[in-house]
Amino acid sequence: xxxxxxxxxxxxxxxxxxxxxxADINQCPPGDDDGIRSIATLLGIEPKPxxxxxxxxxxxxxxxxxxxxxxxCTFCIRACPVDAIVGAAKQMHTVLTGECTGCELCMAPCPMxxxxxxxxxxxxxxxxxxxxxxxxxxxxARSRYQFRQQRLSLDKTKNKETTVxxxxxxxxxxxxxxxxxxxxxxxxxxVQAALRRAAAMRAQINK
Numbered sequence: 430x431x432x433x434x435x436x437x438x439x440x441x442x443x444x445x446x447x448x449x450x451x452a453d454i455n456q457c458p459p460g461d462d463d464g465i466r467s468i469a470t471l472l473g474i475e476p477k478p479x480x481x482x483x484x485x486x487x488x489x490x491x492x493x494x495x496x497x498x499x500x501x502c503t504f505c506i507r508a509c510p511v512d513a514i515v516g517a518a519k520q521m522h523t524v525l526t527g528e529c530t531g532c533e534l535c536m537a538p539c540p541m542x543x544x545x546x547x548x549x550x551x552x553x554x555x556x557x558x559x560x561x562x563x564x565x566x567x568x569x570a571r572s573r574y575q576f577r578q579q580r581l582s583l584d585k586t587k588n589k590e591t592t593v594x595x596x597x598x599x600x601x602x603x604x605x606x607x608x609x610x611x612x613x614x615x616x617x618x619x620v621q622a623a624l625r626r627a628a629a630m631r632a633q634i635n636k
Contacts, residue, residue, distance in 0.1 A: 430459045431510035431574050432532035434484045439510065439574065447472075458484035459531075490546040491529040492536070496521050498543035505535035505544060511573040530570045 430440065435456040437443040446452035447468065454468040455477050462479065469476035479486070492514070494505070501519040513529040516522030536544050 504538035
């Protein structure tokens with residue numbers, strides 16, 4: 430899922446921390462008791478109850494974007510660990526529900542609060558809950574996450590000489606954003622302008 434609830438940036442870093450003795454086996458709420466038992470079996474140790482300090486198990490959900498409110502800020506796209514959100518700067522975004530893992534990482538960055546988490550059954554009818562089906566989905570999500578990490582690493586290498594603004598698609602020389610406050614201010618101004626446009630649209634609709 431790559432949700433980070435365990436306290437690590439992803440499932441692989443958490444697994445490495447367990448192996449190295451830096452993390453306990455019961456820090457993954459989405460995995461719940463089944464996940465804890467699987468880890469315990471692999472390590473040849475006794476399972477233990479979920480540490481609820483990291484959260485509680487929830488029904489499987491996927492993200493849905495209210496496309497009438499989306500301002501195309503791209504924040505959710507950059508937050509999604511499995512590239513399950515598609516769209517472009519200043520254009521409406523949408524979620525590929527079949528690829529969404531329900532990690533909820535897209536919700537906090539959204540300035541419009543237009544992302545909701547919806548139960549999988551509500552969108553897809555009868556959910557595939559068999560162990561084999563869930564394993565296939567987990568393997569598929571892991572592959573997408575790994576592909577995204579490789580792509581980001583490649584993009585970082587390619588963009589050493591230039592900086593691309595994710596909000597405007599404009600390319601600037603590397604030293605253009607030498608003072609990061611300039612970039613942060615520009616992003617803030619763009620988002621605020623989009624919020625004002627959205628508020629004006631709402632006011633027009635409500636007249």
